[in-house]
Amino acid sequence: xxxxxxxxxxxxxxxxRLADTALILAQRxxxxxxHAPVLEEDIALTNMSLDLVGQSRALLTHAGQLHAQAGxxxxxxxxxxxxxxxxxxxxxxxVELPNTAExxxxxxxxxxxxxxxxxxxxxxxxxxxxxxxxLARSNDPELAAxxxxxxxxxxxxxxxxGDWVVRLGDxxxxxxxxxxxxxxxxxxxxxxxFEDDDVDEAAAQAGLGPRSSALQEGWEAEVRAVLAQATLxxxxxxxxxxxxxxxxxxxxxxxxLAEMQSLQRAHPGxxx
Amino acid sequence: MSAHNPQNAKPNAGGASASxxxxxxxxxxxxxxxxxxxxxxxxxxDAPMAIQMAREVYTRRQEGSSVWVVRASxxxxxxxxxxxxxxxxxxxxxxxxxxxxxxxxxxxxx
Numbered sequence: 337x338x339x340x341x342x343x344x345x346x347x348x349x350x351x352x353r354l355a356d357t358a359l360i361l362a363q364r365x366x367x368x369x370x371h372a373p374v375l376e377e378d379i380a381l382t383n384m385s386l387d388l389v390g391q392s393r394a395l396l397t398h399a400g401q402l403h404a405q406a407g408x409x410x411x412x413x414x415x416x417x418x419x420x421x422x423x424x425x426x427x428x429x430x431v432e433l434p435n436t437a438e439x440x441x442x443x444x445x446x447x448x449x450x451x452x453x454x455x456x457x458x459x460x461x462x463x464x465x466x467x468x469x470x471l472a473r474s475n476d477p478e479l480a481a482x483x484x485x486x487x488x489x490x491x492x493x494x495x496x497x498g499d500w501v502v503r504l505g506d507x508x509x510x511x512x513x514x515x516x517x518x519x520x521x522x523x524x525x526x527x528x529x530f531e532d533d534d535v536d537e538a539a540a541q542a543g544l545g546p547r548s549s550a551l552q553e554g555w556e557a558e559v560r561a562v563l564a565q566a567t568l569x570x571x572x573x574x575x576x577x578x579x580x581x582x583x584x585x586x587x588x589x590x591x592x593l594a595e596m597q598s599l600q601r602a603h604p605g606x607x608x
Numbered sequence: 609m610s611a612h613n614p615q616n617a618k619p620n621a622g623g624a625s626a627s628x629x630x631x632x633x634x635x636x637x638x639x640x641x642x643x644x645x646x647x648x649x650x651x652x653x654d655a656p657m658a659i660q661m662a663r664e665v666y667t668r669r670q671e672g673s674s675v676w677v678v679r680a681s682x683x684x685x686x687x688x689x690x691x692x693x694x695x696x697x698x699x700x701x702x703x704x705x706x707x708x709x710x711x712x713x714x715x716x717x718x
Contacts (some may be wrong), residue, residue, distance in 0.1 A: 374629070374651060375650075376650050376651060376652065376664060376665055377661075379664050379665050379668070380660070380661065380664040383664055383668055490664075495658050495660070499656065499657060499660065503653065503657075506616075518673040
């Protein structure tokens with residue numbers, strides 16, 4: 337077996353962006369399994385990871401169907417998750433970054449940086465909550481149904497991780513410094529979440545879902561409120577723009593995919 | 609009961625660990641109309657986080673529709689050494705059970 341090649345319509349790309357956001361963050365969170373600072377949080381992080389896997393499964397299945405309807409090959413969720421190449425993954429770069437606030441490109445950062453992890457979780461949950469809220473009114477009934485279920489999960493993820501951000505940001509000198517370091521590291525990857533392109537335009541025109549820019553106001557209001565409560569200060573904006581949603585990823589993505597895909601590629605069709 | 613009482617420990621700035629977080633007892637109500645039942649305990653830094661941890665640890669298979677948490681230190685328990693004095697005298701008092709009444713047929717499931 338070899339990798340699959342997609343000819344995705346803007347519609348399929350739109351759904352894949354959502355699916356891959358959930359899938360890749362789920363993969364990152366799974367790295368915490370057995371390593372979290374306390375048993376209770378270990379379960380919380382893996383629960384969240386499994387929620388995201390569930391969302392990505394539904395979305396990948398749907399993306400595969402849309403791909404077939406547009407005249408392409410029919411792919412199932414497993415083919416899309418495990419047999420796509422890096423360039424065909426359309427998640428924002430934010431979710432693929434290793435669980436660490438360090439700039440250095442260590443391949444392994446286990447068990448990882450908890451401050452970075454909960455802050456990114458907050459950012460992504462708040463973004464997904466905005467997206468799901470809009471998508472619940474999508475004229476694609478399948479997508480609307482997925483959104484209606486997922487928005488509850490996103491709400492809880494935002495609450496739980498936001499509570500950690502406040503406790504640690506407004507905590508000891510050490511925990512505040514670590515949260516601030518995580519914020520400085522993550523903030524430059526935020527603008528990508530709200531940048532519109534042809535895919536957004538096509539989705540909005542077709543009534544499939546909102547433009548990325550439509551999510552910004554609600555996201556900013558909620559995330560900045562948490563940061564203020566946590567006494568954290570976002571850094572100044574920079575011209576840097578990440579490009580994961582166009583398939584051009586950071587150097588970390590290849591390692592992540594290698595780990596995520598290795599089993600299916602060594603044993604195609606392997607199942608529990 | 610007082611032997612294990614981690615909640616008296618204050619987290620220190622150097623690095624608080626789970627053993628310094630208070631212990632909470634968790635009560636889950638499985639459906640509306642039923643009682644909250646004790647289902648276990650966990651460590652959490654404060655009450656709101658204890659509720660979230662209880663949700664994560666004890667309701668992940670749809671066990672719950674409501675959760676209570678109580679700091680273990682706030683529970684006053686009977687001393688196990690008093691067990692015979694407290695509870696054994698009830699052994700031979702069957703007349704305290706309402707089993708000697710004739711129930712009307714219209715009353716089901718008593």
